[in-house]
Amino acid sequence: xxxxxxxxxxxxxxxxxxxxxxxxxxxxxxxxxxxxxxxxxxxxxxxxxxxxxxxxxxxxxxxxxxxxxxxxxxxxxxxxxxxxxxxx
Numbered sequence: 001x002x003x004x005x006x007x008x009x010x011x012x013x014x015x016x017x018x019x020x021x022x023x024x025x026x027x028x029x030x031x032x033x034x035x036x037x038x039x040x041x042x043x044x045x046x047x048x049x050x051x052x053x054x055x056x057x058x059x060x061x062x063x064x065x066x067x068x069x070x071x072x073x074x075x076x077x078x079x080x081x082x083x084x085x086x087x088x
Contacts (some may be wrong), residue, residue, distance in 0.1 A: 001016040006045035008079055012072070021069035031056065032061060 031040040040056040041048035079087045 002085065002088065003075040004079065004083050005088045008075075011075060012087070015071050015075045016068065019068045022062070022071070023067035026067060027060050027063045030059065034059070049076070 027040070032038060034054075035052075039055045040060065043053055043057070045053065076087055079085070
């Protein structure tokens with residue numbers, strides 16, 4: 001394993017955690033605007049319909065994937081700019 005890739009591992013873990021928190025905050029705001037509710041439904045919410053629960057899961061997953069990809073990509077680009085090497 002390349003030294004840059006090894007050094008990037010803890011940075012990648014930190015960025016992953018930060019992207020999860022950021023994605024959660026983005027989802028909460030998007031759901032409030034889409035659903036006019038404070039809380040998105042969970043799979044075990046008894047009084048929510050299947051469609052609502054599945055829609056929330058799809059929106060949450062799409063936002064999480066998009067935010068995580070953007071943060072990971074930005075971290076890799078920053079690493080290349082700092083070290084001249086792309087982290088693998």
